[in-house]
Amino acid sequence: MTAFKILAISGSLRADSHNTALLRAAQKFNTGLDIEIYQGLREIPPYDMDLDNSQRRPAAVAELRRRVDEADGLLIATPEFNYSIPGVLKNAIDWVSTDWTKTEGLPLLHKPVAILGAAPTNFGSVRAQLALRQVFVWTESDVVVKPEVIAFRSHERFDDEGNLVDEATIELLQGLLTALTAKIERAGRR
Template identity: 35%
Template sequence: MSIRVLALVGSLRAGSHNRQLAEAAVRHAPDGVSVEIYDALAEVPFYNEDLDTESGAPEPANRLRTAVSGVDAVLLFSPEYNGTMPAVLKNAIDWLSRPYGAGALQGKPTAVVGTALGQYGGVWAQEEIRKALGIAGAKVVDEEPLAIPGSLNRFAETHPENDTEVIESLHKVLGRLTADVAAA
């Protein structure tokens, strides 16, 4: 059985260390696990209940919902912006939480990892994201936290995929996510 994980990256910047971290997860996923990066978060409009009606939602939001519905688990990669989560991830969670009680995240094993410039590696953002995910109905997996501090220096000359400690930590997170999928 192959377990499919969708990666949502909270930084839209081309050289994002969180994007690189997601690429490392794709390349070094454990056997039986495939990780795919969702590349269209920038296209999803800000959540507006006037746009999300019984007759439909904007196509970019529908594509996001379909992508999340079609996988076994979700892994969010987040920087920390001003002590909290980036708007692009909050917006994705808002779209994925609807319709209330039956959104694409409902009961889906979901974890949050990331790297940030500061000394704590984005833990405040990750806490806020886990809170929002739980309220949105996701099955939040937080037993293997991964917050990598000092991203600017740590990854200045080394891509995360070449950092043994990072790969081991990603394996632990993906292992815990897949254990929750298997238990469901």
Template identity: 45%
Template sequence: MDILGISGSLRAASFNTALLRAAQELAPAGMRIATHRLHELPLFDQDVEEQGDPPPVVALKDAIDAADALLLACPEYNGGISGVLKNAIDWASRAGRDRAKSPLAGKLVCIVGASPGITGTVRAQDALRLVLRRAGARTEPQGEVLVFQAHTKIADGKLADERTRDALARHLQAFADRVAASRG
């Protein structure tokens, strides 16, 4: 089972990128989580799209197409989705000139998130689900991983809190079960 992990943060010391690394460590047997960085992705521009997707967009769409499902690590910026993550979804929601359909169409997505705040990333995750559903992705109810006060649980780029690690491992197992069931 090939899962594509994407962090909605560009920050080198991102709590959400650390959460993806922890997910790679804690993935159940048979689940592989590869990550894709958004650092080179241009801002969505339909004029550019009409001339053909730029190479970083093609790479993102190809990675999504190749994955069985997505794992999105969603930071919360001002109560919403980061611009970086929204931009990636905007690009991936469109087929472009060379594809029959959007890479997100029908794709199963799991959302996790970490924030220094006391509510984790609950508002951003809710907003992200809405955007993903609009883009045709499947964000079936599957519980939430809301790592609150992340600065107390993630140290030196590693998820150190055992209760959070256990919760993430259980969440990933439930996600693996859902992906396996969706594949029939």
């Protein structure tokens, strides 16, 4: 059996992002999943309902929708900005969550999703992950509940090259990936 295909999205555009580093760690420490890190978040334009149909949708958005639709599951790493998720991440989700024509389908509907995050504060990305979970209630995505991977004081969990070195976080990450795999299997993907 081929590995489940996971599209991993970092909500951070920063080159040395700990959230993107978490996704690289997921690739390294994963449980046999095919994890691809999405690189096009910066290219997604602000959401515009006037353009949100298959004839007018920007190419970068159409590509993201296709990739989300084709993935067996999503792995989303979110930083925390102003007690919530970054605007670029919410914007991308807005583009992927709609079907105004009722003919294109909803790529996030029942999609298995795992959430994790890193931030330099003592609370990490707790509030951002909560806000992201609320967004996925509306899209009716199938979100992994436990374990929660909250890399608080993230600068202490990575080495100078951006490698995740904190054993407790690695163990939680592996547990999250195992839980995501179980959700995909229960959903009967493929």
